[in-house]
Amino acid sequence: MIRILFTIIAGVLLGGVVHLVSVLALPRIATQDAYSRLTPITKLNAVTQIPAADPGNTLMPYLDPAVAVAVCRYDLSTGPIKLSVPVSQAYTSVSFYTRNELAYYAINDRSAGKKVIELDLMTEAQHEALPEDEDITAADRLIIDSPSTTGLIVLKALAPEPGLMAQAQASLANSSCQVQVDQPPAKQAEVPVPLPAPPPAPRGRR
Amino acid sequence: MTTTRGTELGTLTIGAWTARPRIGTTDIDPYSRATITRNGELPIGTGDGIAFTARADDKKKPLDGRCDVVVSGVTPAARFWTLTLYDNKGHLVANSLQRYGFTSEEIVRGADGGFEIHIASRARAGNWLPTGGIERYSLMFRLYDTPVGVATRTKRDAPMPQIATVGCP
Numbered sequence: 242m243i244r245i246l247f248t249i250i251a252g253v254l255l256g257g258v259v260h261l262v263s264v265l266a267l268p269r270i271a272t273q274d275a276y277s278r279l280t281p282i283t284k285l286n287a288v289t290q291i292p293a294a295d296p297g298n299t300l301m302p303y304l305d306p307a308v309a310v311a312v313c314r315y316d317l318s319t320g321p322i323k324l325s326v327p328v329s330q331a332y333t334s335v336s337f338y339t340r341n342e343l344a345y346y347a348i349n350d351r352s353a354g355k356k357v358i359e360l361d362l363m364t365e366a367q368h369e370a371l372p373e374d375e376d377i378t379a380a381d382r383l384i385i386d387s388p389s390t391t392g393l394i395v396l397k398a399l400a401p402e403p404g405l406m407a408q409a410q411a412s413l414a415n416s417s418c419q420v421q422v423d424q425p426p427a428k429q430a431e432v433p434v435p436l437p438a439p440p441p442a443p444r445g446r447r
Numbered sequence: 448m449t450t451t452r453g454t455e456l457g458t459l460t461i462g463a464w465t466a467r468p469r470i471g472t473t474d475i476d477p478y479s480r481a482t483i484t485r486n487g488e489l490p491i492g493t494g495d496g497i498a499f500t501a502r503a504d505d506k507k508k509p510l511d512g513r514c515d516v517v518v519s520g521v522t523p524a525a526r527f528w529t530l531t532l533y534d535n536k537g538h539l540v541a542n543s544l545q546r547y548g549f550t551s552e553e554i555v556r557g558a559d560g561g562f563e564i565h566i567a568s569r570a571r572a573g574n575w576l577p578t579g580g581i582e583r584y585s586l587m588f589r590l591y592d593t594p595v596g597v598a599t600r601t602k603r604d605a606p607m608p609q610i611a612t613v614g615c616p
Contacts, residue, residue, distance in 0.1 A: 264481045271484040278487050294539060294547070301487050302537025303498075305589060306547040307529045331552075332527050332591055336471075336492035342483055344471045347492025349592050351526070388473075395489060399527055399591060401552035403545070 268341045275301055275342050276314070276393060283314045286322060288396065288418045290410060307401070309409035313394040313418035317387060320420045321363035324394060328356050329412035332399035335360065339389040346385055353383075361421070362387055362394070394418060459599055461607045463507075464499035464588060468597040471495065486537065496525070496591040502583075504610040510585065512540075512578030514615040516566040518586070523605040525593035527551050530564065532576055533585050540584065542577035549574060586610070 278301055283289040290311045294304035315322050326335055328350040335358055336347040361384045368386050396416055398409035457476050459466045470479050471493040483490055491498050503509050522528055531548035534540055539547040549564060555574055556562045565571035568580040578584060595605045
């Protein structure tokens, strides 16, 4: 009798452990997560438009067909990222995800309060390494700390009606996401050779 | 099972609609995290908006694409909302109109500002959302730029539209 009871309790405990381990480990071992699905079709540290949601598009589930989506898959190991997203006519938002799809920050055009949403994305270590006297820490650029070195930035522009989808996509096409080259640690007097940047990238010369 | 369907942790239920406000924050529960990575989704970030899902009507009858379903009433405060119909895998349902949902801007409203969306397999007057006749579907109601979120508790903060099955063949 006691042996049967013991077996049952052991079984329940083992089941509980397996359940917990699998739920907690799944985000790290999943191979069909959004990041893995987007990796083959996106460029690193650049903005890529995601094909519009339609019945034949099974890239990711639960995409909003009224929203144009572009993705910047980032890797901060070579330096911080400068992101610039022009605001579309209806609604624009920028959401940040870690490598394991943890949504750690999101901002929309109204909270950004400008015609162009401009952000600097960096790791905490890179943020701490910023010289304090540098005026880039002033309010004109928002600095976001990424909890992970790699991850996803998702840009969304709403098309209030299907006819405006092309306009929303065109607005996202003007956004840029690239590694900052004019970055410390070396305190240089002059900015090195500027990147062959796409035209809309506004980079204030300090 | 738990990872494909999710659980009831940290949910906000208003009428037939359910949302998980913490899904777009770093406070997300481990079950939702597992569900998201397994299904390959990207949750809507809290600074972006919130998504409500319905799989059944107000009387808990599962949504059936062969029946006539009416979504009507009022919506919470938000700059924009969208309503989208998905099959059980989260994909859009093909139809000749290429109509997969509505946004708050394109909906036809009555004189009092209210609206009715008719979800059915055959054409309906007004706001018709085709089901393609599939047996089970889900509706997703997304609010963009909205005060509705982690602090929302009741229907008074977020009055969601009603869902009623009005007839089945």
